[in-house]
Amino acid sequence: MRKARLKDVALLAGVSQGTVSNVFNRPELVREELRERVLAAAKKIGFRGPAPAGRVLRSGRSDLIAVVADASLHYIVNDPFAQKLISGIAEICDEAHIGLTIVSADAERRDGWSIETAIVDGFILFCISEENRLVELARRRGLPFVAVDSGDVPGAGAVDVDDRKAAAEAARHVVGLGHRRVGILSLEVDDGERTGFVDDARFAQIRFTTPRARLLGYRDVFEEAGIPPANVVAYECLNDAPSVAEAIDALFAPGAPHPTAILAMSDTMALAAYAALAHRGLSVPGDVSIVGFDDVAEAERAVPPLTTIRQPVEDKGREAARMLLTGARDHVILPTSLVVRASTAAPPPAVRAPDASAEAGSRVPEPARDA
Template structure:
């Protein structure tokens, strides 16, 4: 491998002069510059490694966005796409770049975080949040965790009040008059789908899922609904597991839910599609609500009632917290809004 020192030696100049030819050519005499460039071409030297130059400078002008999900998550999930748009917008303002760091394999995730050439990390703690924090702390770079289940005040965090958002949308459902309600949940633990028991809900390892269920149940209990009898189906937030839950809920029996509370807009949109494909009208036969406020929800048929998170604002704030460092508060909690659209209505009167 040809190095700069080899070029300098062959051209009969100092290594400093050779370096200036590639990095500050304006200060080198034209005849010297031309000689060094000719020798470099002859030896096959294309110039200094930009990675090494950036590392020596101590700043690479890029932020890593890390998740324990597969790389496809950044492109497939509506929440992730909106979040990335906010992150990208903020980075554009600062003229900085972005590096996507992910792997469903823990060993590869560790390597990807250790080897990422970035100035800091935004951690999407959808799952494996504590592991992401552990790996990132080893890099000794600034980082911000989104939706991390911890009271550790030393960790910079951005989150929302999942309990209150869930409570408000469930309250909307019961205020419409619904009493036969089912929940399409995000995962409570890894590698499990299907109907869950009250005991399994109490031992959920993912805080957002647990807090949203508690919020739903707070409103249902206030309406006199026995929450132990409310069907809760754990899904992987994908079409396959959501459809499996719906097939169990609408199995041809005489009774079925008049309202579906989905823990994500993605699951809610899958549900609307599944119901319509089987001749079940939304909201006339079944009301459907989501959680997130992704753009697709506003344009679905019918438009989706949901809890709207400031997703893009979370991304912009995360970039700001990394770039401004200690001047920002270490814990930022953002407000959510109840967005009522056409996917919810009072339950159909029996016989109407």
Template sequence: MVQVKLADVAREAGVSHGTASNAFARPGIVREEVRERVFAAAQKLGYAGPDPKGRLLRAGKVNAIGVATAEPLSYFFDDPFARVVMTGIAEACDATGAGISLVSAANQEQLSWNIRSALVDGFIVFCVDGGSRLVELTRERKLPFVALDFGFDDESISVIGIDDLAGARLAAQHLAELGHRRFAVLSMPFSDEPPNGPASYEQAAQAVYSGTRHRIMGYFEELDAYGIDRSSVAIHETDNDVPSVEAALASLFSDAVVPTTVLAMSDKMALIALDWLRDRGISVPDQVSIVGFDGVPEGAVSEPPLTTIAQPMKEMGRRAVQAIRGFDGTLLRETMNVELVLRGSTANPPA
């Protein structure tokens, strides 16, 4: 089948190529009767209109932002943190008429192809597992990009994040002031290697991912101020998913002396812990207190409602869109505030 081109439509309508192009791209400057003649010729020849990709590429902008992760595509829908950030991104894109392109892959080969072929004006990068490779690939595109939840110490890229150390200190301080002295930590991964379960403070403090490392340091710096022996605090590295978190909890609560409080590095972990403890008849907060980290909506309606360190997730998404849309070549390094949100999952330790 012969492909019909715009030049064929112009010839059929008896107008110049430029007039035919304007009839589709800038109809307001073409007289109505001429437009109708062009559209009638297009219909007769079976011409659907100019390829929008070609027009956008010629203009140098595609009016779309790529949101990228090395996780599977389901991450954007399954992870509570990602869902809230995506809401902020979507609201900012709606306000400016920009589109969103989700870019992810289950393996590195797919990820490389997806990043290199994405038709976008810039990237917002969720830096979780595989974050360093993701940054490398987006940098190669030579388009603006901003990293969120960045897990690596790289001062050469734009990042919108939070003060993980300060947030962790707030959580530990709250529990210590309630009188707790038997602590356990459910940790995010230390690196892109599979989690190893129980870990020492020294191992956790050497975590490759800076977010994990800073939260561990914040917890322990605050506990030091209350005279709590570091060796008495159990740390379990998890993969921030149900199997690894439940395995950590099973280990923690099988000991003769169990913790009276759990510091969870994400609300997702904390919510898994609430369900696990409830299923085993362990009362929160009467027997165990739990503090999460993120401030996801599910925490406000859990049973009991979750005390957490809330970060401004939606605002982080909005700011990232603004940074891409208004990119002027300046490196952006923005640290946003967190706050302790007190709810029903924390109380004084049992007598």
């Protein structure tokens, strides 16, 4: 059977094709009696309305924007940070009466709904690498975009926090409590899904802007406090419990002094560290203090409640969505703050004196001072 067309509905209902089009696209322009007659005719011959792609081509708009991340869809919808970011974006989409979709730009995705094919009016990009692969893909589409957590992006809007300053505040907190041996749970430095110590060579390979800025912020404070580089050990994780458990095993391996404080680049990793430390019979903060980053809802509910860096994640989403819809191309830096809770305290008495001779394998790298 031939597929029913708009003009077939018009003929059966005894109206013009323009009237049928209005019933499906702008029903408020058609009086109720006429709408019902057209819809009855459409139902009778199996016409379900104009194809969405055709409507987009005619209007030039889809009334839909996309959040794009260099991660799997499963990760995006389950990550607490991403959930809060998307919540903020969705709030503005609701106000503007437009739709929102999620696009994975995972390097392994070669087909389907991607940044190259998505039928949308613009993009909000996050998890950006220094090479700005997502930025280049967005530019090729010729659609407006705003980048989140990427630094300044020429020709586009951007929303960030000062990650270096925020990380320094977290480090300054544990140093102020008397800690002189610190472990760092780092976010991934590139998209290779690698775990392991972040030494000088690995630092030189960093492609993601966020872990670079935070490592530099930690280093600023440790240098200022005169803490030997060998007393600070960074371990790259995948922002999940298994890799954090692996990191804790490495940081607390026999034969070297153990950290008395842990700086985690996300609350997800910080809270996973609670369980990994408990498995080793270590308490928080009695044996090890922990500071997170983000201040997700679970941070305050944790036992003990997590000391963390609060960043306005939902505000990031709101600001990015507003900028996309208005065409703004500013670089907005939102404020962060340290939230002190019960997961941090002075180190155990036996280790409160600085240990300048401690060796801990790999350490926070020492890049050029103008980095």
